[in-house]
Amino acid sequence: MSAGSVPSGYEVNDPGYPTPQENYLTNSKGILSWAFTLDHKRIGMMYLIGVTSAFLLGGLLALGIRLHLFAPDGILFNNALFQWLAPDKAPNDIYNQVFTLHGAIMVFLFIIPSVPAALGNFLVPVMLGAKDVAFPRLNLSSFYLWVGGALFFVMALLASGLDTGWTFYTPYSTTTDSSVILATTGAFVLGFSSIFTGLNFIVTINTMRPPGMTWFRMPLFLWATYSTSIIQVLATPVLGITLLLLIAERTLHIGIFDPEYNGDPVTFQHFFWFYSHPAVYIMILPAFGIISELISVHSHKRIFGYRFIAYSSIAIALLSFIVWGHHMFTSGMSPITTIIFSALTFTVSVPSAIKVFNWVATMFKGSISLTTPMVYAIAFIFLFTIGGLTGLHLGTLATDMHLHDTYFVVAHFHYVMVGGTVVAFLGGVFHWWPKMVGKMYSEAGGLLSAALVFIGFNLTFLPQFILGSRGMPRRYATYDPEFAPLHQMSTYGALILGVGLFVALFVLLMSLVNGKKAPANPWGGATLEWNCTSPPPFYNFERPPVVGDPYEFGDIRWDTELDRYVKVEPQRERVPSETPAETPAHASE
């Protein structure tokens, strides 16, 4: 076989990928075959659609916030249309409800399930070389719990809204007459959805690895998912009980959090952040995993410091449990406690920084293809670094006294959550889209979306650092006129960001209509998911996969003749009786 760029002395050892008649999308038809599917890939796709819808809804609300803040006195919720729609509501109350629902929807419905439940469900078994997750029925129930939780949120929205902020702080949450109970029930249910996903992945990765898939041959995405799952399983129950007690507080007045009945609101804050700080790592760790894959594959170079990245994920997962107090520096803890929490907070940045250094080192002297996923990955490194470093300002006691509850915090967490997680999520979706649907998207469109997202994002949130450090408090519907220019910049940025996101959605959807058929391995990746056809068959692998080094790109070459990546191996004499290695080791066969 003469192959375009296969060097002499090497031969293509690549039987090609026979296209099966059926793949997971076509092997059964009808809406019921989706509604009752136990196939992790279909569940992942349903999650993908679900979280995207939540993102659209949350995004719409965000646009509302930004538009309203275009002028110091607000321009949206106080205009005639809104007054006509909700005559009995003050504009500032509407503003409160909009930012609360924006936050709650984005956190509980979108970002927590985004990478683990949508991409993770699709990828974990395939990357592992397994046929499915360990508990397919639990997996499906996790999805329906997500749907149930989403319905609760929608009901809260339609009933009397929610105006507590996504943090549900008492005593306000026990006294406001908005739909706190509906929303907390929703978050409670979503918590179980998240626990089920995490539990499933831990068990899958522990017990379903095929022979040859040792811990250190696992792609880093799996390490990241594994650490995320640990947090999901260990932290979410505490949120569950906290929300349950909050519901009991509102209905029975149990007096645990409500000062009116001798309860203690700061206890609520402790309980809440004991979950919610680890939860921010539920949001970012899987994004780290995506970035490790993207950087390595599109640099066509072995990941630098594999073990460091793997262990740092675990380290972050464990450290994340002991820093929650940094959200409460101003809530009245003892000085010694604040100092301890501040010091612990700094330790978290060490494993985070290790990752960033390793990604950059991976790119160094790699042969980088600036594909859409890679551009998103590079954007991630920029944005996450800013987000992480500003976290240090907030972890420092003296500066946090000034910055707490200002736009600086808002900018910080948007840099990590949007600049980090959402950008990585988009990169991941572009990267694995050909695998998921079997179609290539328009590269130019993808790049355009990445550029718009990057520019729009920075224009939106960079000014907010300045706003915050100059004293603009968060969660306010109006502001001093001196802040107007920066707020306006931010609103323009949000519009550009919105356009960028719609371009991304459009490009992906268009690929379904007129995309080129995707080869099995469009990027030259070495992890197992590129070993099965695009889209994968029902059982993931037509041929049991050979577990190899996930970051060995030396034997993957672009074949111009075949127009796809092929595996090559050194030429050797064939003993006539020897058959090509076709059925390598696979579990129990």
Add this chain to the structure above:
Amino acid sequence: MATTDAGLASDAHEQPGHGHSDHGHGDHDHPSYLAHHFDTPEQQFDSGKLGMWLFLVTEVLFFSGMFCAYAIFRAWRPEVFEGCSQFLNTKLGAINTGVLLFSSFTMAWGVRCAQKEQHKLLTVMLATTLSCATVFLGVKAIEYSHKWHLGLLPAGLFSYDPSNPHPVGGPNYLAYICAPFVAITIGVAIWLVVSFLRGAKFQLECAKPLLVVCLCFFVGVGLGTILESGGEEGHHEDDHAVVASTDGTAAEHGKEHAHADGDQHVDHEEPAAAAVASLPAAGAMSNDSADLAVLERLASDATNTGLQDELAARKAQSERSGGGILYDVSDDASATVASAPENVLRPSRAGVFFSIYYCMTGIHAIHILAGIGVLVWLLVRSIRMDFNRNYFGPVDYVGLYWHIVDMIWIYLFPLMYLIR
């Protein structure tokens, strides 16, 4: 391709052509209990077991939130916890502890039976475990209904009135709790008769133990009733001495506030003051001193050093709190004991104790109910003889769950009932 697990609505069946026999996941080595995506029964068992352990971890963490709340509030107001704990009937708590411990034993034995394929014995063990669970709930029904009747409720609803500790009338809570169990029992009884008449052997086999299980709930109720009323004398004497007012809110907000905004507060203001005024004289006499007298008599035996310590502690305590632990003395300067620690002077927080009590034992009871659900499922499967030496995972997992539910009670019992 794959064999099907009985319950698995796998997409595989809908697949038109199973055209990949060349690399088959052969049917022959895939027994019916092995789900399609597992390669070996061991893998399936290990997965289930690890999954169960992780689930138990989440359960423990779920309860840990409440244990934290308990620790925080007890550390703040130890005397409230000690005082209120006296409202809990130790005998009933102890009975329930014993019942659950025994059920853990039968559950563990059941796992062994499943492994050894002793089908009959397994059924007996599961039915015994279930019966213990319903006895537990029966006793709990008595405890709860009794407290609700007295008004020993979570903080916001707390309406216990020390000047009238035995209110007459009020809803019959016990009847409400029992009603669903009566309905279920009747249902099972009808099912039993019908399946007997129709000669449905399997159903009859299922209905028989289930009826016993249902009846055990009423055994628990009976047991609880006897012990509760047997303990009535001493126990209720306790109440008088220990609790006076419980309305905590008033002083927290200042007196004017209390009078201004809550009728609920006002309701209690008067009896509280009355209790404060009258109890140190009458109440403390009546029973704390009776208690002390008994202690003194017993402690006079020189070998009884433990009791002597106890006696000293009691005396000190009753002095400190002016005879009753929970007097709401904040409203009545004359009743204030100058040396009392600040804690005791502040309004009582008895309601918070009961909030925590109801949250913890209530959620524990919900776990018992869930356990009953899965145990019934196991019972039916064991009567169907589903389990064998290679496939006993479900029994094992439910066993683990059951032990953790017991364990939580083992912690709850001393923390709630035994802290005076």
